[in-house]
Amino acid sequence: VPRRGLSFDPIAEAERQWRVHGWEDVAPAMAVVTSVMRAQQIFLGRIDALLRPLNLTFARYELLMLLLFSRRGSLPLGKIGERLQVQPASVTNAVDRLEDGGFVRRVPHPTDGRATLAELTPAGRRTAAQATKLVNDAFAAIGLQEQELTVLFDLLRKVRAGAGDFQP
């Protein structure tokens, strides 16, 4: 997305405004929240654009990779939502699309009549590998050094843990 860049950083400018208006104490946190929002928008836009030709989105790609890394190439939908930290409705939606694309099959759970498994098809396996090549290029293009990535990850991990996302 070659949207023309601004001649200044709008988030830095917003932080300045917060300070000017007497909220110096929360200005840095505000800037961080806004930066996270914007970074997410950038990442998602890039990756979704890359994956579009494969009939995938980042959300569906994550689901595909989770299945690929699973022992049997299949998982109950509930387990998927738990791992991906999304609502059941989102899992249903993503699996619907993946099934339409022929990447996944719904299979009844062998022992629990309430549950459904999403199972990778051979096409799903192939496409996951193909998509990973594309996505890896996008990851590499982030432009941070190994150590910076580690610091960034650790800080965000602290944020997530603080929000009760998992037991640290």
Place this chain on the structure above:
Amino acid sequence: VPRRGLSFDPIAEAERQWRVHGWEDVAPAMAVVTSVMRAQQIFLGRIDALLRPLNLTFARYELLMLLLFSRRGSLPLGKIGERLQVQPASVTNAVDRLEDGGFVRRVPHPTDGRATLAELTPAGRRTAAQATKLVNDAFAAIGLQEQELTVLFDLLRKVRAGAGDFQP
């Protein structure tokens, strides 16, 4: 959102899987991208929940604050989109809702017949102040120290600049 936390970090687990499957070189970047996605989800969920009683969302709140910080309390919709880095359609949508809520008025641009201004109403000014109290609490609850926030901001700024978001 008191969703029960997992007993492990699903993103750290995903990174481990990437390493196991031979993508050690991109695993840290993958973990960062996923962490940003998740942090955004957390922030947005919290803030939107806080603002819901005021009939605001984070997107609308940002627009309100941009107007509040502007010289005249009004800006052309195009300028708003540029500053907030969202599409024109998103601005139209947000202004529609804010207008429904009585926080903003559409006013014809005095010199350019094509353009429209969004102008704060007195209620909009009051509500913006009220919302800021709530949002500031959420910001303060991030749980990072001043210096950590600075480091986080700088790293994300580098990511944004690398994506061509603005001229560094």
Place this chain on the structure above:
DNA sequence: TAAGATTGACTCTTCAATCTTC
């Protein structure tokens, strides 16, 4: 009763097409 999954209503986002005015 509770768990697993689905559905429908709603919000926010993007994109492409359109309309008016410069």
Place this chain on the structure above:
DNA sequence: GAAGATTGAAGAGTCAATCTTA
């Protein structure tokens, strides 16, 4: 023709309600 704004369609997310099975 190009800029500013709006519209409609499509995707993904939330929540609340529902249906089936344990």
